Amino acid sequence: MLVEFELISRAREGDDSAYSQIVQAYRKRILGTIARLIGRPEDVEDVGQEVFLRLYFSLDQLRTPEVFEPWLYRVTVNAAYDYLRRHRRRREARMADLSEKQVMMADAAAGSRRQEAEQQHKRVRELVDSLLGAISEQDRILLSLKEIEGLSLKELAKIYHVNENALKVRLFRARQRVLKAYAGSQAAVAHAGGRE
Amino acid sequence: MFRHDHDAPNERFEAALSHLFAQYREALPDPEPSPDFTPRLWQKIEARQSTNRQVKWLARGFVTAAAAVSLLIGVFLALPQNHVSLFYTTTYLEILAADQGPDDPADVEMVRVEQAVHEPSR
Numbered sequence: 001m002l003v004e005f006e007l008i009s010r011a012r013e014g015d016d017s018a019y020s021q022i023v024q025a026y027r028k029r030i031l032g033t034i035a036r037l038i039g040r041p042e043d044v045e046d047v048g049q050e051v052f053l054r055l056y057f058s059l060d061q062l063r064t065p066e067v068f069e070p071w072l073y074r075v076t077v078n079a080a081y082d083y084l085r086r087h088r089r090r091r092e093a094r095m096a097d098l099s100e101k102q103v104m105m106a107d108a109a110a111g112s113r114r115q116e117a118e119q120q121h122k123r124v125r126e127l128v129d130s131l132l133g134a135i136s137e138q139d140r141i142l143l144s145l146k147e148i149e150g151l152s153l154k155e156l157a158k159i160y161h162v163n164e165n166a167l168k169v170r171l172f173r174a175r176q177r178v179l180k181a182y183a184g185s186q187a188a189v190a191h192a193g194g195r196e
Numbered sequence: 197m198f199r200h201d202h203d204a205p206n207e208r209f210e211a212a213l214s215h216l217f218a219q220y221r222e223a224l225p226d227p228e229p230s231p232d233f234t235p236r237l238w239q240k241i242e243a244r245q246s247t248n249r250q251v252k253w254l255a256r257g258f259v260t261a262a263a264a265v266s267l268l269i270g271v272f273l274a275l276p277q278n279h280v281s282l283f284y285t286t287t288y289l290e291i292l293a294a295d296q297g298p299d300d301p302a303d304v305e306m307v308r309v310e311q312a313v314h315e316p317s318r
Contacts, residue, residue, distance in 0.1 A: 023234055032226025045230060052237050053244065121223035128220040147217040175213075182216070183209050 001069060002026055008065035019059070023052050030076055036148050037080040037141055039129040040087075051079045070158035073151075077141055077159060084137040127185070134181040139174035146171055 002025040010018035030051055035044045054075050062071055132140045145151045145159070153164045160167065 020234060020238075023237060027229045027233060028226045031229055032224070035227055036221070036224050041227070044227060045233065048229070049233070049237050049240060053240050056241050057244065121219075124216065124219045124223045128216060131216075147214070148221050150221075179209055179213055182213050186209070186212075 002029070005065035005068075008062070008068050012059050012062055012065070019056060026072060027052070030072070033073075033076055033145075033149055034080055037077075037144050038083055039125070039132070043083065043087075047079050047083050050083075051076050054079060067158070070155065073145075073155075073159045077145070080141055081137055084140070088137075131178050131181045131185070135174050135177050139170065139177075142167070142170060143174045143178065147175075 003022055007018050007021055011022055027048065031044050031048045034047045034051070035041060038044070038047060051072075055072060058075065062068060132144070135143065142156070142160075145156060146153075151159075153167055156167050157164045
């Protein structure tokens with residue numbers, strides 16, 4: 001926990017300065033999670049504001065301060081999901097573009113061995129975003145929380161209010177789909193590399 | 197050349213994918229919020245609160261108006277109905293029956309008297 005339970009209790013009772021302190025403590029972490037969930041840096045702050053706005057108006061429904069963090073993640077997940085649903089990507093086009101993108105990556109890699117760290121990060125971001133485009137928005141969020149944010153099954157079960165076994169099955173299926181897309185992209189890279 | 201079986205992704209891909217996710221985490225560190233993040237948030241909160249207040253005020257107004265109208269209707273219905281109705285309350289047959297009812301015996305008698313008066317003069 002980044003804040004004391006007492007601060008959460010005060011915010012829940014309507015203390016605005018306590019709420020400001022909570023925002024101050026959690027905003028960076030939440031913005032990071034949102035950035036990785038939605039994959040669009042330009043919209044991260046807007047979604048982050050929506051999260052804290054929803055949190056402010058729903059804080060009185062929080063039963064105990066102990067469950068604040070799963071509650072906050074739940075609000076974050078819902079806001080990210082709403083965003084992704086509004087800005088539904090053209091997954092078919094993205095997947096069709098994937099191999100082409102990988103071919104270009106392989107060409108670039110062959111042309112120059114020295115890569116800037118930022119370029120490398122950019123490529124990783126593009127690749128993972130493309131791969132996550134192979135699954136639904138809900139699964140993308142679930143898989144990201146598990147694989148990228150590093151949340152445990154227990155934490156996810158608290159956020160989603162479902163049992164761990166159901167989550168395991170869903171995660172396994174989502175990961176298999178992403179894995180398939182990844183294997184396909186790697187095959188395209190290898191094929192492009194072999195042409196040179 | 198690389199061979200790949202789409203139905204059975206192997207362990208190498210599993211490990212590579214996990215590594216890729218870790219790289220993604222590093223590639224997208226938690227961003228620094230803009231300096232006006234919190235002030236903008238409070239502006240939005242206040243705007244939402246203002247809207248909520250207006251909606252509550254309107255809802256309360258509607259409830260009050262509905263209660264007043266209900267009260268008026270109740271009072272109107274409870275008052276005794278002494279006035280003459282603006283609408284017909286009888287049927288056409290009832291009106292005819294009232295006008296052309298059974299002959300008044302007094303009228304018949306008058307006719308007979310008149311006849312008796314005229315006969316002797318003939």
